[in-house]
Amino acid sequence: MPDTTMPDTTTDVVNELLGRSHRLGADPRNTNFAGGNTSAKGRAPDPVTGEDVELLWVKGSGGDLGTLKEPGLAVLRLDRLRALKDVYPGVEREDEMVAAFDYCLHGKGGAAPSIDTAMHGLVEAAHVDHLHPDAGIALATAADGEELTRRVFGERVVWVPWRRPGFQLGLDIAAIAAANPTAIGCVLGGHGITAWGETSEECESRSLEIIRTAEAYLAEHGRPDPFGPVVHDPLPxxxxxxxxxxxxxxxxxxxxxxxxxxxxxxxxxxxxxxxxxxxxxxxxxxxxxxxxxxxxxxxxxxxxxxxxxxxxxxxxxxxxxxxxxxxxxxxxxxxxxxxxxxxxxxxxxxxxxxxxxxxxxxxxxxxxxxxxxxxxxxxxxxxxxxxxxxxxxxxxxxxxxxxxxxxxxxxxxxxRLPKPKPLATRVALVTGGGSGIGAATARRLAAEGACVVVADRDLGAAEKVAAEIGAGAYRPSDTAVAVGVDVTSEEQVAAAVRAAVLAFGGVDLVVNNAGLSLSRSLLETSLADWDLQHDVMARGSFLVARETAKVMIDQAMGGDIVYISSKNAVFAGPNNVAYGAAKADQAHQVRLLAAELGGHGIRVNGVNPDGVVRGSGIFASGWGANRAKVYGVEEERLGEFYAQRTLLKREVLPEHVAAAVFVLAASDLSHTTGLHVPVDAGVAAAFLR
CATH class of the missing domain: 3.40.225 (L-fuculose-1-phosphate Aldolase)
Structure with missing residues (x-):
């Protein structure tokens, strides 16, 4: 291969290759996600001798062209890769050739070479693209694909009969490219297309020419109803x-x-x-x-x-x-x-x-x-x-x-895939997920591998948490989605659960966390105060549990429902009759549902926090000021006050409650149901008896 076709520096080669890969991979007409591979050949100094050697940079195993980065490239010495032709044992043993690629790596070699590496290294062109465009595969899977290829492209694109990807396919394509010097690429029977060029720009242009020409031919010559007549219209x-x-x-x-x-x-x-x-x-x-x-x-x-x-x-x-x-x-x-x-x-x-x-x-x-x-x-x-x-x-x-x-x-x-995280394949729905304990729980469950539905009356807050969880993901909604829901509304709860099902397929883990509190004495508590707190916590938890239990039963995969109750469910304190009674209702729902749903493999447990001041939506909405007044301390020191009255003298944070939820939902407590876990740093008066 003439040296003039090769860029002079590693940086030039890599930047050209990544740019071309990103452009091709960004358009789904060109190739599917994580499908296909691109390559470039160039020179770089041998780290031992200092002499220039010819190298191949090629997308490694896995990864996606549209988001490819330099660590995703495999780097091999061309002289050693091409020398493998002399030791190739034949198609019956060609799997051995992938291991042989390890002996061709330059330095640490970058990513693991893919099965298509031979195709890129053996073709005598500086740049090669192998892609899976729908239009190209349509020709490749047609009964008369070879004739169609001639009809569509003439001698400009050559037909390669089906062969499993591997070293022999690389030899086949290299031989066809050498025998057809005017060809710009080939259609691989049953598989896809390959194009080549002496510059990155030429290779990309030829790839696009093959794809767009195939698309145009199908559009111009294809029957309008290849799947036959309509027999059933889609539902509205x-x-x-x-x-x-x-x-x-x-x-x-x-x-x-x-x-x-x-x-x-x-x-x-x-x-x-x-x-x-x-x-x-x-x-x-x-x-x-x-x-x-x-x-x-x-x-x-x-x-x-x-x-x-x-x-x-x-x-x-x-x-x-x-x-x-x-x-x-x-x-x-x-x-x-x-x-x-x-x-x-x-x-x-x-x-x-x-x-x-x-x-x-x-x-x-x-x-x-x-x-x-x-x-x-x-x-x-x-x-x-x-x-x-x-x-x-x-x-x-x-x-x-x-x-x-x-x-x-x-x-x-x-x-080679990493070990799955503890909550991988689990779908979690967290109510009150827009702040405080709910937000911390949503983040923790996602970090442990769960898909999370962040549900909150404040949709904007839920969207912010979901966006934070999904930040850095290829598609954030693959990790977390937000839904707006007032848990007191039967219709809104049903709609939120439907949204969770359509997003991820079902629900496996429910965290009943939505809550609020008004700190008032018995005589100051109005009927509206009482109803509001019971509607949100007692009624809301019931509605969410009922709707999600239907889904879990249909799935027949078991599941977990976790109630975020409170120390106040078992501890009698002043000026919170409505809140404490609603929390006691939630606590008994745990026992009732654990007894009822156990036959379906659904575990129901609770967490009893106390004194979660920092990051708490409840405390920020006036509860903190009222409790500080009740206890005669400054509001900004309320967390410290709560900590000092505990046995452990530690302040409880939202993350500590989230950790308890994770432990209850993870596999280590798979045989536990009906349990209430205190997360209060030790309040003796609230010990369960």
């Missing part, structure tokens, strides 16, 4: 969302038979149109084709075979029947193709569930994984539409899907 939006919220917990529980999952709901026009048409059962059964797609969506989705207006009870019953059949079919698929050295079956539950008229439910180990699985199935729908519009959709064979799904290299990637 309000009805659709209500039905989705009713079905989602049931479906999530089914999809979590082997391992707990979080859910994502999609009702985009592409999905609703696909599910409204006659051909969707046939096409869905064929499954996806691109390896990036089916690794996240499984080989095929579960499809409900009832009309959108079928009775809800019948839909739930049918989903259970179809789920049992899906598990049997998936187990048979595994047994048909598994060999003595195959990894164990990872689970037989669907990752994608399609409900005509309603939309798509997708599942994963966290919200991002669930959302991305849904996005990949939308990609697959677009691929099917394109292929069917000009030909017939033909994905890669089932046996090839199995080879990739249960590839030892994929298993090794899974083993």
């Amino acid at each position: 939006e309000a009805e659709r969302h209500a039905r989705a919220a009713a079905l989602f917990p049931i479906v999530r529980g089914l999809a979590a038979t082997d391992a707990r999952v979080v859910g994502h709901y999609t009702d985009t026009p592409e999905v609703l149109d696909f599910l409204s048409r006659a051909e969707h059962p046939r096409l869905a059964a064929l499954g996806t084709s691109c390896p990036d797609h089916f690794l996240r969506t499984k080989v095929a989705p579960l499809v409900l075979d009832l009309p959108p207006d079928a009775p809800l009870e019948r839909a739930a019953e049918r989903l259970r029947e179809l789920h049992a059949a899906y598990r049997a079919d998936y187990t048979a698929y595994y047994e048909r193709h598994a060999g003595p050295d195959s990894p164990p079956m990872r689970g037989a539950d669907p990752a994608i569930v399609l409900v005509p008229g309603v939309g798509m439910f997708s599942f994963g180990k966290d919200k991002q994984t669930a959302r991305v699985a849904g996005e990949f199935y939308v990609n697959a729908v677009n691929v099917m539409r394109g292929a069917e519009s000009v030909s017939t959709y033909v994905p890669i064979p089932e046996s090839e899907k199995f080879r990739i799904e249960y590839w030892e290299l994929e298993e090794a990637k899974l083993r």
Whole structure:
């Protein structure tokens, strides 16, 4: 390769490559999230000899083009990578070549090299892009894809028959590129596209040329109704969302038979149109084709075979029947193709569930994984539409899907994943989450891996907390969402729980924290004062517990309800008759619900804080001033006063209460229910008896 094609410095190479990656990855028409890879070749000094060596910078295993940073690049010596051709043992042993990449790394090598590294290193061009555009995969999965490629591109783009990603595919593409010097890239059968160029700009331009040309051809020549006639119109939006919220917990529980999952709901026009048409059962059964797609969506989705207006009870019953059949079919698929050295079956539950008229439910180990699985199935729908519009959709064979799904290299990637956090896959709903104990609890649960719904009467405060929790995430709403709710309103509580279900698939952990207090003597307490405090704390906790218990029972996955009660539930102090009585009501709800819901695996426990002054919405709203007056201390010293009257002489902070909630909800107390945990630094008069 002529040296003139290579930038002179590492900085030039990396900056050009990252810029190109970000531009390509920012447009979903070019490639899916975390799909595809880009590379560049250049020179850098060998750290031992000081002499310039040729290097390859290529996106490493995992990561996303749109957000790629330098640590996400693998860096390899080209001379050593290309020398692997001389020791390549053949396609039957090509998995060994990934381990051989370790001997080609430059210095520490950066990120782990991906299976596509050979494609980038062996092609004799300074820059290479491998992408998964929907339009390109539509041609790649068409029954006559090779002929279509010639028709669309002439000799400018070459067809490469399906081959599993790996070293041999790299050799194939390199040979085709060398044999077709006027070609700018290739369509990989069943898979995607690859383009190359002598400059970064040329490579990017050629990638976009292939993608946009394919899009234009499909738009101009494709049939307008490739999925057939409409057989069932989608439900109206309000009805659709209500039905989705009713079905989602049931479906999530089914999809979590082997391992707990979080859910994502999609009702985009592409999905609703696909599910409204006659051909969707046939096409869905064929499954996806691109390896990036089916690794996240499984080989095929579960499809409900009832009309959108079928009775809800019948839909739930049918989903259970179809789920049992899906598990049997998936187990048979595994047994048909598994060999003595195959990894164990990872689970037989669907990752994608399609409900005509309603939309798509997708599942994963966290919200991002669930959302991305849904996005990949939308990609697959677009691929099917394109292929069917000009030909017939033909994905890669089932046996090839199995080879990739249960590839030892994929298993090794899974083993490298970090250990899940304690509350991973748990969906938490925290009332009064906009400040004080609620905000601290929401933050703690999210830090421990939970998806959090921050619920508060002050929606702005809830949104601020949710934004803080989600800061730094690829998509903040994958971690936390905010809902506005007055817990005294049966309708608003139901709406908030529906919002939680549509956001994450269900509810597993409820923290009944919403509260307020008015510090008044018996004679000064009005009926309105009494009703307000009981409405918020006693009635509100009851409404939230009742609505979320319905969801937990439908999920059949157990769950936790934690009441933030108070020392005042068991301690008689002056001038708080309404507050203390409401807290006593909450405390007994814990016992009553623990007894009633235990048969469903739902644990109900409580936390009894005291003297939580700093950060407290209750104290800031006048309660602190009143309590300071009652005790004859300055308000700013109230926390210190409370601390000094405890056995431990320690001030209680919102974070201490949040820690108790976490302990109650985590697995170490899995056999505990009906418990009240004091978080008061030791108040002997409030000891439980």
